[in-house]
Amino acid sequence: MPGALHGVRVLDLTTMVAGPVATMMIADQGADVIKIESPSGDLMRRFTRSADRLPASFLSCNRNKRSLALDLKSRQGLEILKKLIATADVFVQNFRPGTIEQMGLGEEIVRGIRGDIIYVSISGFGDQGPYANQRAYDPVIQALSGLAEIQADWETGRPRMVRAIVADCTTALTVAQAITAALFAKERSGVGQHVRIAMLDAMIAYLWPEAMPSLTFVGEESDPSLGERGPDLVYATQDRYITAGAMSDAEWEGMCKALNLEHLIGDPRFKTTAARAFNSAERRRLVAAELEKWRADEVLPRLLQNDVPSAPVLSRFELLAHPQIKASGILEEHQYATCKVRQPRPAARFDRTPAEVRTLAPQLGQDNSAILGELGYSADEIAGLARERVLHGRQS
Amino acid sequence: MPGALHGVRVLDLTTMVAGPVATMMIADQGADVIKIESPSGDLMRRFTRSADRLPASFLSCNRNKRSLALDLKSRQGLEILKKLIATADVFVQNFRPGTIEQMGLGEEIVRGIRGDIIYVSISGFGDQGPYANQRAYDPVIQALSGLAEIQADWETGRPRMVRAIVADCTTALTVAQAITAALFAKERSGVGQHVRIAMLDAMIAYLWPEAMPSLTFVGEESDPSLGERGPDLVYATQDRYITAGAMSDAEWEGMCKALNLEHLIGDPRFKTTAARAFNSAERRRLVAAELEKWRADEVLPRLLQNDVPSAPVLSRFELLAHPQIKASGILEEHQYATCKVRQPRPAARFDRTPAEVRTLAPQLGQDNSAILGELGYSADEIAGLARERVLHGRQS
Numbered sequence: 001m002p003g004a005l006h007g008v009r010v011l012d013l014t015t016m017v018a019g020p021v022a023t024m025m026i027a028d029q030g031a032d033v034i035k036i037e038s039p040s041g042d043l044m045r046r047f048t049r050s051a052d053r054l055p056a057s058f059l060s061c062n063r064n065k066r067s068l069a070l071d072l073k074s075r076q077g078l079e080i081l082k083k084l085i086a087t088a089d090v091f092v093q094n095f096r097p098g099t100i101e102q103m104g105l106g107e108e109i110v111r112g113i114r115g116d117i118i119y120v121s122i123s124g125f126g127d128q129g130p131y132a133n134q135r136a137y138d139p140v141i142q143a144l145s146g147l148a149e150i151q152a153d154w155e156t157g158r159p160r161m162v163r164a165i166v167a168d169c170t171t172a173l174t175v176a177q178a179i180t181a182a183l184f185a186k187e188r189s190g191v192g193q194h195v196r197i198a199m200l201d202a203m204i205a206y207l208w209p210e211a212m213p214s215l216t217f218v219g220e221e222s223d224p225s226l227g228e229r230g231p232d233l234v235y236a237t238q239d240r241y242i243t244a245g246a247m248s249d250a251e252w253e254g255m256c257k258a259l260n261l262e263h264l265i266g267d268p269r270f271k272t273t274a275a276r277a278f279n280s281a282e283r284r285r286l287v288a289a290e291l292e293k294w295r296a297d298e299v300l301p302r303l304l305q306n307d308v309p310s311a312p313v314l315s316r317f318e319l320l321a322h323p324q325i326k327a328s329g330i331l332e333e334h335q336y337a338t339c340k341v342r343q344p345r346p347a348a349r350f351d352r353t354p355a356e357v358r359t360l361a362p363q364l365g366q367d368n369s370a371i372l373g374e375l376g377y378s379a380d381e382i383a384g385l386a387r388e389r390v391l392h393g394r395q396s
Numbered sequence: 397m398p399g400a401l402h403g404v405r406v407l408d409l410t411t412m413v414a415g416p417v418a419t420m421m422i423a424d425q426g427a428d429v430i431k432i433e434s435p436s437g438d439l440m441r442r443f444t445r446s447a448d449r450l451p452a453s454f455l456s457c458n459r460n461k462r463s464l465a466l467d468l469k470s471r472q473g474l475e476i477l478k479k480l481i482a483t484a485d486v487f488v489q490n491f492r493p494g495t496i497e498q499m500g501l502g503e504e505i506v507r508g509i510r511g512d513i514i515y516v517s518i519s520g521f522g523d524q525g526p527y528a529n530q531r532a533y534d535p536v537i538q539a540l541s542g543l544a545e546i547q548a549d550w551e552t553g554r555p556r557m558v559r560a561i562v563a564d565c566t567t568a569l570t571v572a573q574a575i576t577a578a579l580f581a582k583e584r585s586g587v588g589q590h591v592r593i594a595m596l597d598a599m600i601a602y603l604w605p606e607a608m609p610s611l612t613f614v615g616e617e618s619d620p621s622l623g624e625r626g627p628d629l630v631y632a633t634q635d636r637y638i639t640a641g642a643m644s645d646a647e648w649e650g651m652c653k654a655l656n657l658e659h660l661i662g663d664p665r666f667k668t669t670a671a672r673a674f675n676s677a678e679r680r681r682l683v684a685a686e687l688e689k690w691r692a693d694e695v696l697p698r699l700l701q702n703d704v705p706s707a708p709v710l711s712r713f714e715l716l717a718h719p720q721i722k723a724s725g726i727l728e729e730h731q732y733a734t735c736k737v738r739q740p741r742p743a744a745r746f747d748r749t750p751a752e753v754r755t756l757a758p759q760l761g762q763d764n765s766a767i768l769g770e771l772g773y774s775a776d777e778i779a780g781l782a783r784e785r786v787l788h789g790r791q792s
Binding site: 001005057126139161168181201202204207208210216217219220234312341343347 | 413526584587641735
């Protein structure tokens with residue numbers, strides 16, 4: 001059985017990460033995602049040292065898609081895209097506000113061609129406010145959403161960025177869900193609509209439930225960073241760092257047993273959740289001092305056996321070989337020309353409509369001929385369009 | 397017009413954050429999400445100091461839902477839930493592997509009642525591997541997914557946790573998208589299915605595209621942390637920290653102009669993207685030294701005017717009043733008893749099927765009577781079930 005979104009066609013004009021990862025999720029679930037590229041292609045194609053190979057980051061943002069590379073500044077290029085729009089369910093773009101209209105592909109024109117299309121606009125900041133026209137880089141969103149402050153160095157007060165582009169990745173998931181919800185509404189009621197997602201909004205919505213409780217009651221706000229001074233749950237052992245934490249009574253008892261600290265089980269300082277919270281500094285000190293005496297491969301199995309949430313802090317390099325990663329099958333290997341490419345399979349597993357990696361990311365314009373053929377262009381016409389530099393890339 | 401998922405009914409047995417935030421997104425988009433709670437309710441209800449008020453974090457994970465609190469260990473409680481299952485499209489649970497079957501609500505039984513239901517299982521680690529039965533706390537997922545290593549202190553090598561529960565939040569988005577895709581498949585083809593999501597898988601899929609390129613080509617892996625030693629894009633000004641970055645030539649030129657460093661525009665060390673990357677340490681040093689001479693409110697408008705991606709690093713407290721946050725309308729205020737509650741509106745904006753905050757989070761069992769009434773129970777029967785301690789909470 002094909003994927004859950006089989007039969008859906010998406011025209012994807014986005015580049016870089018947030019948009020492409022969103023449409024990749026949709027593609028993983030069976031949609032026909034056509035990546036519409038400029039003659040020079042998505043900038044991410046150039047993040048490589050090996051000219052005959054697609055860069056790893058591009059491969060991980062664009063699998064299961066087809067590529068059509070055409071010059072949208074030419075009359076004929078625009079005409080081809082408009083023919084495709086007539087066949088599509090979703091149109092996605094992440095240009096800065098105003099740009100898509102200048103290209104002649106504003107919502108009104110697109111909807112004039114296909115009345116029930118889902119028109120998706122991804123932006124950094126929405127179309128209002130002082131930053132509306134600014135290009136959105138991940139650190140800017142981290143700075144404005146409070147995330148950089150959350151990570152601040154507690155000694156110096158200097159904010160720190162999370163070293164992963166979480167604003168892009170979070171936006172990607174938010175967009176993928178929104179597109180899917182709009183597809184459901186269209187399937188049920190026939191309605192096409194405009195869906196707008198701003199990265200800054202996505203990041204604030206993502207962080208809010210846990211990071212901003214003290215801002216929730218209007219008029220009673222207090223600075224959420226006050227009182228956030230505890231160490232994180234990273235402990236040194238003799239040979240490596242691990243994490244371990246005991247929330248419930250049973251977990252605390254398990255931790256005491258695992259560490260041969262049974263005398264602490266009945267200790268009134270730690271007997272209840274409230275007492276453990278009140279005496280957390282002392283508790284962390286005792287646990288840390290004890291863990292430093294153990295080797296990780298001795299203590300981790302004991303913690304696991306006693307039902308204490310715990311794990312080694314793995315480097316990314318190590319996770320490839322970790323038994324839990326192996327057992328989950330999250331990492332797959334796919335043949336790619338003369339080498340193999342490792343990809344995470346789609347995280348959500350559907351037992352009747354499996355999501356899967358069917359094809360790796362396309363070369364620029366790899367599907368020009370196939371897609372134009374589907375639109376009714378003859379081989380001669382396609383060759384002519386390539387000669388006239390309307391079509392671009394390897395196969396055109 | 398109602399939300400995109402209007403007409404969908406979700407039975408939500410999840411607690412804490414990952415599951416509840418997923419179903420909240422679905423509820424924001426119009427689904428009827430019934431939160432099925434134990435007699436004591438979701439543990440998050442207790443994270444408060446004020447007994448007559450729902451805690452802020454619970455409010456931010458459970459809006460737009462109804463609450464039915466019943467004793468699933470009683471024959472009658474289970475019977476009520478089974479009647480509800482017959483009316484539902486989606487059933488979501490995040491108990492540890494094996495638990496839901498022990499409760500008599502395994503997939504086979506649920507599907508026996510409602511053949512086309514979407515049965516969703518959220519777990520920490522999937523049902524295989526050494527951690528399969530371990531309770532999943534956010535730091536454990538951060539440790540195993542490589543995220544804690546990504547954040548390591550570059551001086552000491554000590555890993556650091558991201559101080560936001562990103563594993564939960566990322567899982568929530570992944571689950572919401574997967575449920576929505578399964579709803580689309582069910583709408584189109586009538587198929588119901590089992591959807592499984594593990595937090596560790598969701599986190600690795602989220603991080604992979606950017607954080608793990610050097611693990612992508614099989615047999616050519618190198619440690620992704622090698623070479624990751626640059627400072628992050630945080631700069632001190634005279635009065636506060638800001639972020640600013642120049643990727644393109646135009647942005648670099650803009651930065652030089654904003655900082656009165658026009659003489660650097662033609663400098664061969666910084667003239668091209670490649671040169672700027674090669675000489676990044678020197679470039680950062682020059683920019684940092686210059687920025688320290690400025691006040692943020694002088695230099696930020698100059699950076700913005702010159703199209704340089706930049707922003708103040710806002711504290712969460714400050715973001716409430718920032719003009720960009722105000723302009724985007726991401727934060728809304730809703731009346732709640734005698735006070736007002738601030739919530740982010742749903743990040744994705746649908747122009748035809750608006751997602752919105754219709755109701756705040758429910759009190760425990762607030763909707764017992766309404767829901768049982770819909771199932772055909774009389775007021776007398778409902779009162780009887782409350783007396784027999786099958787139904788619980790404020791309104792039962």
